[in-house]
Amino acid sequence: MSARVHVVTDSTAGLSALEVLRFPLTVVPLQVVIGGTSYDDGSTSSAAVAEALKTFTPVSTSRPAPQSFADTYAAIAAAGAESIVSIHLSGDMSGTFEAAMIGAKESPIPVRVVDSRSLGMGLGFPVLAAAAAAADGADQAGVESAARARMAAVSSYFYVDTLEYLRRGGRIGAAQALLGTALAVKPLLTISGGRIVPLEKVRTSSRAIARLADIAVQRAGDGPVQVAVHHLSNLDKAHTLADGLAERLPQAEEIVLREVGAVIGAHVGPGMLAVVIAPR
Numbered sequence: 032m033s034a035r036v037h038v039v040t041d042s043t044a045g046l047s048a049l050e051v052l053r054f055p056l057t058v059v060p061l062q063v064v065i066g067g068t069s070y071d072d073g074s075t076s077s078a079a080v081a082e083a084l085k086t087f088t089p090v091s092t093s094r095p096a097p098q099s100f101a102d103t104y105a106a107i108a109a110a111g112a113e114s115i116v117s118i119h120l121s122g123d124m125s126g127t128f129e130a131a132m133i134g135a136k137e138s139p140i141p142v143r144v145v146d147s148r149s150l151g152m153g154l155g156f157p158v159l160a161a162a163a164a165a166a167d168g169a170d171q172a173g174v175e176s177a178a179r180a181r182m183a184a185v186s187s188y189f190y191v192d193t194l195e196y197l198r199r200g201g202r203i204g205a206a207q208a209l210l211g212t213a214l215a216v217k218p219l220l221t222i223s224g225g226r227i228v229p230l231e232k233v234r235t236s237s238r239a240i241a242r243l244a245d246i247a248v249q250r251a252g253d254g255p256v257q258v259a260v261h262h263l264s265n266l267d268k269a270h271t272l273a274d275g276l277a278e279r280l281p282q283a284e285e286i287v288l289r290e291v292g293a294v295i296g297a298h299v300g301p302g303m304l305a306v307v308i309a310p311r
Contacts, residue, residue, distance in 0.1 A: 038055060041119050063297055065079065081301040094129075104135065189305035248276070
């Protein structure tokens, strides 16, 4: 028997196949274009994007078409769901939220479209909370409420080797002011109000990573917390960061270590490290 409420998200949530299969949950992919060839996010590797960026091969991304959402919602309705909660990456970073809103107008069942104001597991944690609520039998308002509660708790912090990739993609927001000194600093960034903004400037990558861990521990507090560590082509340092957080946050329910997908990777560039903290 299918759940009354089905949850939809997009590929930037970075969910595993097992997580998607476990719940009444559907993922609509964004697209990444590498050297003129378009791929669904998830169908090509993050390593391919990292290599393309390193070799100056043109890389761009695009949102799903509104019709993709309309078709997805119709298929979910045909499978027996009574309503949908569709949760997506920040509307200030992508037109995906807008495309979902347009697609929802054609849905045969009610759709509530939610802007997570985040991405990566900053989106993924709220989506999983919503999907768990749907699996437990919550109505549409209850599923949306579960998502919004996790959204309110989530904080995302990240380090990039260079701001150049964010600049190229137009996602740099208030961090644009750091470009003049980008060669002299290793910027720590955060997501605030759905946008990427500067947090701190650190002189070396090792200090930046250490500071990233300190900020994450402070934000986590003393109670139960969900934690994710993201990276792009930086697995060794991501493991070191995750292991250090595991020692310092024994109350963490789990520390998810996951490479970002091709679409996010195209904008942050190789070497990126991020921590997502979501206290319960």
